[in-house]
Amino acid sequence: MSRPHQLLELLGENSEINIVCHNNPDPDCLASALALGRISAAADIDEHHIYYSGDISHQQNRTFVNLLDIDLKPFEVTMVTDLQPGSLLAFVDHSVPGRNNQVPPDTPVDIVIDHHPAEDINARFVDHRIEVGAAATILTEYVRVLDIDIDAELATALLFAIRSDTLDFLRGATSAEYDAAGYLHDHADQDMVRQISSPSVTGGTIDAISTAINNRWTSGSVLISHVGRTTERDSLPQAVDYLVRLEGVETAIVFGLVDDSIHICARSPDPRVHAGDILHEAFKDVGSGGGHHDSAGGEITLGIFADYTSNDEQLLSMVEQVITARLVAELNLPGEMEGSKSV
Incomplete structure (x- = not known):
């Protein structure tokens, strides 16, 4: 069974998913969280939540969240310490509790999808690929393999995330990023991509x-x-x-x-x-x-x-x-x- 289908099977066994972004989340983390939420909905999960800590202060990041209308909730420790049976805890674009996040160390994690170098990753489902340029690349693969309906907002989020994390394919980009971007291009709102790319600067x-x-x-x-x-x-x-x-x-x-x-x-x-x-x-x-x-x-x-x-x-x-x-x-x-x- 492929990793996307393994993830889908795990999601289908539960009723809620809590997706935790890393501190001060960037477009790669936010788009990956948005995609995982869509995959969860396709697995008939009734509730999915995206949490963040710190600030969304970069002009591009604020524009990204506002234009794409991403529903974010401030992270609270009780959210992970009081998880009920049937509730999953997921990390995207980071991987270890207590490192670049506010989750207490040694907290059990169910899902990790990340591309940053890290050791001691422990979760029920792990897709950790340091060879790719963005976590959004991995989530784009999942969306394609699982045949998830992709609208303009999701495609725009994933495409911009890949461009942002690779500095427009100049840093750490692999053939996987080009392949994902080619797929997303036809679905994305190019006017929105331009708006996010050129925000005003404080x-x-x-x-x-x-x-x-x-x-x-x-x-x-x-x-x-x-x-x-x-x-x-x-x-x-x-x-x-x-x-x-x-x-x-x-x-x-x-x-x-x-x-x-x-x-x-x-x-x-x-x-x-x-x-x-x-x-x-x-x-x-x-x-x-x-x-x-x-x-x-x-x-x-x-x-x-x-x-x-x-x-x-x-x-x-x-x-x-x-x-x-x-x-x-x-x-x-x-x-x-x-x-x-x-x-």
């Missing part, structure tokens, strides 16, 4: 990107910068995606203060550098970090930094020194870094 995002440009430091083909303190968490991936295009740069890492955490984003087209491993090794004793060889992220709770000083300028200076020093050591960079200015 002033806070522009300010954060500008700060990252001004604070950039380089050593050889490596660039490290920060956006200072920002309320626009998603300005970090936008800043690093912009800076990695700088001539001579093969690896770019941008960090910043968001609420009570340090967020880090990395991009590395350089095949000699594994961005996920770099962030994991540099910060595994103080926070979390990881991802693919060319795209990765991390988060560190301010903790002792915030306890040491209430002065935001001093706090940022301390964070910059510590984060930069760890990255320089992990990347084994020689000598002093060169840059436009210091903070």
Whole structure:
């Protein structure tokens, strides 16, 4: 029995599914959750719910949710601790309780569909393919194999998710992404795809990107910068995606203060550098970090930094020194870094 049909069989044995997105969900996670909900409905599941934690702050993500009218509910821990018989817990685009989600560690999970590198995945049904470029690619395969009715909204969501997670097929795309996109193209609303692709940008995002440009430091083909303190968490991936295009740069890492955490984003087209491993090794004793060889992220709770000083300028200076020093050591960079200015 194929994996799509195994999933359908599991779904058919239950009456409810609770799909949990990772923190601050992106289009790949949201579209995958939407598709799993449609598959569940086809399996005659009476109720399906999509939960999220954090913020949907990226301009594209907000536009994505609004135009596609995705029904999202804020995540609460009691949702998973009080599950009744016949209720399933599912993860899409992430895989382990307590890692990039608010689900308590060791919580039993029924379904995992993911493409990110991870270990210790434990669920009744697992489809974990790190070789594909997007979780939406896997869910598109399921929709096709199971002959699920696909309307313009679902096709648009899956198509945009694949494009977004692969940077329009420039990052981590495989033949599976092209095949899925070819199938989805004829069903998708192309005007809606264009609207989602070109949302307005907030002033806070522009300010954060500008700060990252001004604070950039380089050593050889490596660039490290920060956006200072920002309320626009998603300005970090936008800043690093912009800076990695700088001539001579093969690896770019941008960090910043968001609420009570340090967020880090990395991009590395350089095949000699594994961005996920770099962030994991540099910060595994103080926070979390990881991802693919060319795209990765991390988060560190301010903790002792915030306890040491209430002065935001001093706090940022301390964070910059510590984060930069760890990255320089992990990347084994020689000598002093060169840059436009210091903070």
